[in-house]
Amino acid sequence: MAYQFTLGKQNYLFDDLKSVLAKASPLRSGDALAGLAAASNTERIAAQYVLSELPLKVFLNEAVVPYELDEVTRLIIDTHDFKAFDNISHFTVGDLRDWLLEYTTSGQNILEVSKALTPEMVAAVCKLMRNQDLIAVASKIQVITRFRNTVGLKGHVSVRLQPNHPTDDMKGILASTIDGLLYGCGDAVIGINPATDSPNVTVNLLKMLDDVRLKYEIPTQSCVLCHVTTALQIMDKAPVDLVFQSITGSQKANSSFGIDLQVLKEAHDATLALARGTVGNQCMYFETGQGSALSANAHHGVDQQTMEARAYAVARHFDPFLVNSVVGFIGPEYLFDGKQITRAGLEDHFCAKVMGLPMGMDVCYTNHADADQDDMDNLLTLLGVAGCNFFMGVPGTDDIMLNYQSTSFHDALYLRKVLGKKPAPEFEAWLLKMGIVDELGNKRIVGDTNKLLLNL
Amino acid sequence: MSKDISIANKWQQLKNHTKARVALGNVGTGLPLSEVLALKHAHAMAKDAIVTKLDVEGLSQKCKAQAIPYQIFNSRASDRLEYLKRPDLGRQLLFNTNLKKTEKVDIVFVITDGLSAKAVNTNAFKVLSHLLPKINESYTYAIALVQQGRVAIGDAVAELYRADFVAVCIGERPGLSSPESMGIYTTYHPKIGFTDERRNCISNIHSNGLSGKQGAQLLQYLIEKSFALKISGVSLKLEVGEILKS
Incomplete structure (x- = not known):
């Protein structure tokens, strides 16, 4: 019409x-x-x-x-x-x-x-x-999710610790993981983007993360962000907490990601059956981003913000623990500059929250976009005020595997401080117990006797 | 002092295991200033690399000196701004009246700026000068210098040369640790409209990555395999470690 x-x-x-x-x-x-x-x-x-x-x-x-x-x-x-x-x-x-x-x-x-x-x-x-x-x-809407801790409560903000490494080197990933924990990050998930989609590498990384979690009794969950079919394949031989998949807003675009609703359902059912959560069992993790349908030439003449909202319809069907848009990753041909990235980040968070999703955000940019760290500071603060559930924590903002800049462990310290927000309650108790933060939530000075640095 | 920039030894040791920016310390919730400036410096180099220009003059001289037939082209993207906003235009050749008639060759090497002209200005001939003496006997070839090009423009150039194989040397998206990294994309029997699954890729050719010699080794492997098997892309596996060992 x-x-x-x-x-x-x-x-x-x-x-x-x-x-x-x-x-x-x-x-x-x-x-x-x-x-x-x-x-x-x-x-x-x-x-x-x-x-x-x-x-x-x-x-x-x-x-x-x-x-x-x-x-x-x-x-x-x-x-x-x-x-x-x-x-x-x-x-x-x-x-x-x-x-x-x-x-x-x-x-x-x-x-x-x-x-x-x-x-x-x-x-x-x-x-x-x-x-x-x-x-x-x-900011009115509270979407709370639970696995081994509780994410999304008002007055709290969580962080996905993202310890990526260009060759999936175990020690390299462990080093970044320990570093992030020392800044109070990792309550949303400790989530690795693997450099390859090798099932063996995925199994080894999952075992390593699970060992760290058990050794230090960390109330959090882990994820290797491999393809959903890889996760299904290794589920019987690796400790799988959350299952991840990139999703988008049309069948054709999802198919270019190698998925459909049926395979997501299979993955959801299989992961639920593992029942590894303690305070809850929401076990899916989805990433999205404006422009992904157009980039797969599968947007059907629909604008990128509407296509993005359609991806949230896919996400909410599987009761996810975490969802985030990777807003500035796609590049300047989709979101040209800091202004467009900022607008898109706020739109994505709003739409997802109104649709009932536990929305977080990868506040990020690539070097060929007209954006810089100041733009990220702005968007991070705006989304913090808007009540965004979680952000990324990357060492010094520089993801050495994906070659883009996201938010850092320091950014998490900043946001929690200026907005008076706390980590997930179970995780906050752990940070206090480990002496990583003090009663005011301030990061303590890291000494040589810090438990996380022993037996490396 | 609330500063935590005198970092505990054990914490510093994390740096031995990764190039990620770990154990930076903090000033309150902020980064130590030295780290802020180091990060801004890396970002500035990456931004500067994006607006560098293809050294058409210098690259032409090198072609002439080695008596390699070459020609200069432009994509349909008229400047950097349009290049960044319209990837479709960067994949198409601008046809103008200056174009010379192109002789058929077996291989065309496309040298194009991509997202870092500096990367190809620096690295393209480091690879080619190792490679060309090794393939002189077996193949005819030409070089195309293309301004404001994306990977797929190689297919358009190859059609012009009726080439059986194209290798596109292109500046990769600058990362903070590698502002001048070159990639090479190869296709057998290239045609306009091909997508990435038809291409093989050698990535990370720069001063801290693969050397020109290593790049040449890998490229020679791809040329020989593609001509022998008449394929390129996902069905032709490039085991980088294995090839460089041999």
Whole structure:
């Protein structure tokens, strides 16, 4: 169905819903690359006006990717909570924006309708919101998950310790792991991106991490971020806590990652059966990122922010422990500079939280993007205020395997200090017991007698 | 003093096991200033590498000196900004009237800036000067110097030369530890539209990575295997360690 809007003396026409969504999106290089972006600033605002007046019901009648073609669309429609939708079915997208912001709407109220909201509805409302709105709404929502500790509580922020090494050298990875623990990082997960997808290497890395965890009785979980099929293959001979997979918003794009919903279900079922969690058993870990569907040439003419929200529909179907977008990793042809990365990071966190996900963020950039450490400081702080569940902890921000810059162990110290936030409670107790932090949460001076440095 | 920059010995020893930035110490929640500046320096070098230009003059001289037929091309990306925003244009050749007629060759070597012209300015001939004497007898070849190019532009160049094999020497995305790293992508019977699974890749040729000689060894292996087996890409395995040992 076509849409039109008159703004000033100019009449703007939009072919269909996905065109309205794309043209209403704040400017980013990926939508321009795909030829989907608004042709002018005023056309963008016209599209936002159209969007603001669209009834939410429209999104149930007009799929942006055809139902017959795409299993992600089928998942979205088939699992839509019609009952909860009754309460908001009279809303326009503009009404939804206002309702989300109302004092009287609590985070719990939002979570109660979260399965009545399709990703396209959430993407749409996101496009009408300023950065401030994205932070204000997300900060109301608390999504708590549990495995060996509790992540996502208000007043807490967790860190994935990311001890990558270019050749998966065991000692190198162990050195970065110990270093991160000494800064109080690692409560979200100790998660290694392996340099190769070798099953043997994955088994050895998992055993090493599990040995460290058991030796020091660390209340956390580990993960080697291998392909989900590799994890399935080695599950009987390695200590698998969380199973990881990169996911995206269309069947075709997921297929370019070598996955579909069926294999994710198999992995989820198999990992649940291991029952290795102690305080809970949410055992999936997903990563996403705007632009991944376009980069696989599988975006179906849909803008990258809407495709990203569709990936969250995939994620929430498998009750994950952790989800994060790797927002600045994809490069400047999708998110050109610090401004676009910042906007995308806030959008991704907002959309995921509204959809009920335990969202974290890899606040990051590559050297060919027009961004630097100051931009990351800004986004980290904004997302901290927004209540983001976790961030990455990389030694000195420099990931020597993936060749990009993320947030550091020091950034975690900073964020917890300025926002008065604490690690996951079980992990915080461990940090105190080990003498790594003091009662104020300040990192203690590392001495030669530190237990983590003995018997290296 | 609240500074923890006099780092315990045992902690420092972590540095023996990895090039990751471990055991940095801290000043309150912050990094010690020396580490902040070191990180900014590394980032500055990487950023500077991205805007370096292909040394068309110098590379042309080298071709002339060794009597290698060469030609200069541009991609359809007109400048760095467009190059970064439009990867599609960096994969296409700009056809202009200056192009000379191209003789058919067996192999075309494409030297293109990619994300670090400095990388190929420095490393391309380090590899080629080791390689070319070894293949002189067996193959005809030419060199294409391409400004603002991405990997896939090699396929377009190869079609122009009706070449059976293309090797694209290209500046890799600069990392903090390697601002001038060159990669080489090879394809047998290249055609426009090929994707990465048809290509083999030699990565990390720079002063702290693979040497020019090692790069040449690996490239010679790929050339010989590709012509013998008539394949390239995922079905042709490159066991770097094994080849360099032999």
